[in-house]
Amino acid sequence: MLSFVLKRLLLLAPTVFGVVTLVFLLRPLIPGDPIDYMLGENAVPADREALRAQYELDKSIPEQYLLFLSRLVKGDLGRSIHARRPVLDMIAERYPATLVLAAAAMVVAILVAFPAGVAAAVKKDMAVDNLSMFGALLGISMPNFWLGPLLILLFSIHLGWLPVSGMGGPLHIILPAVTLGTAMAAILTRMTRSSMLEVIREDYVTTARAKGLAEGRVILKHALKNAVIPILTLIGLQFGALLAGSIITETIFAWPGIGSLIVTAIYSRDFPLLQGLVMTISLSYVLVNLLTDLFYGLADPRIRLGGGR
Secondary structure (H helix, E strand, C coil), rough: CCHHHHHHHHHHHHHHHHHHHHHHHHHHHCCCCCHHHHHHCCCCHHHHHHHHHCCEEEEEEEEHHHHHHHHHHCCCCCCCCCCCCCHHHHHHHHHHHHHHHHHHHHHHHHHHHHHHHHHHHCCCCCCCHHHHHHHHHHHHHHHHHHHHHHHHHHHHHHHCCCCCCCCCCHHHHHHHHHHHHHHHHHHHHHHHHHHHHHHHHCCHHHHHCCCCCCHHHHHHHHHHHHHHHHHHHHEEEEEEEHHHHHHHHHHHHHCCCHHHHHHHHCCCCHHHHHHHHHHHHHHHHHHHHHHHHHHHCCCCCCHHHHHCC
């Protein structure tokens, strides 16, 4: 297991370096000049050049890249052009809220997908199966920017059961978590069903039934235990996608996470802040994939022994 972990960590290093480089190279491609946004197009040229020098925008791209890497090694992501605060501090304030929302959305997805997917596989081509697949199709078809306002109108404004927006008590997270987790639940339901159908046909499941084991034990202990391995990979990938895909949901529900901060950074042409946010999301995705590989190796010893998938 140790060699498996070390190999994954060695592969992580060039991936992280590639992500960091791509994030930096995206900066010159962003339209607009942050100096114009801060001072206006009619600003005195001397003030413009002074501010440009302050944020090192007057240097060449290679020079900016080397300075960027040197600061990054020290844990310095620069200062926000708009807020005039360290980018790392701003991200540290918002990132926990995004993690909480992503985790809650994943819990919603798992609680819905596992029972629905298992039931659909066990009752293949029956009413339960058709209903589960119809629900999965419906969940995939509903975009966040439509589902979120609909849930607000129904449960917050019409019924008055849940808060409209913001981050406060446990009730505040229900609507955004359901909004973000619905599409995820639909994808996981289909994957769980497909994986279970493959496992149910295996000889060891038939042998377990022949031994006289209860059907529930056969399904949960023998079938689901082996079917969950590919589902773990999908959960890991989708959790990373939740971190990146929460922008719309956070904006709708005024959730104080990095998604809404990205929107602010784009509107204000705040390049250092936007750069730091994109890098945070990208590295989070990479880290989640690494953890998924490790869990995958724990769940399936053949992965560890083979040294890869």
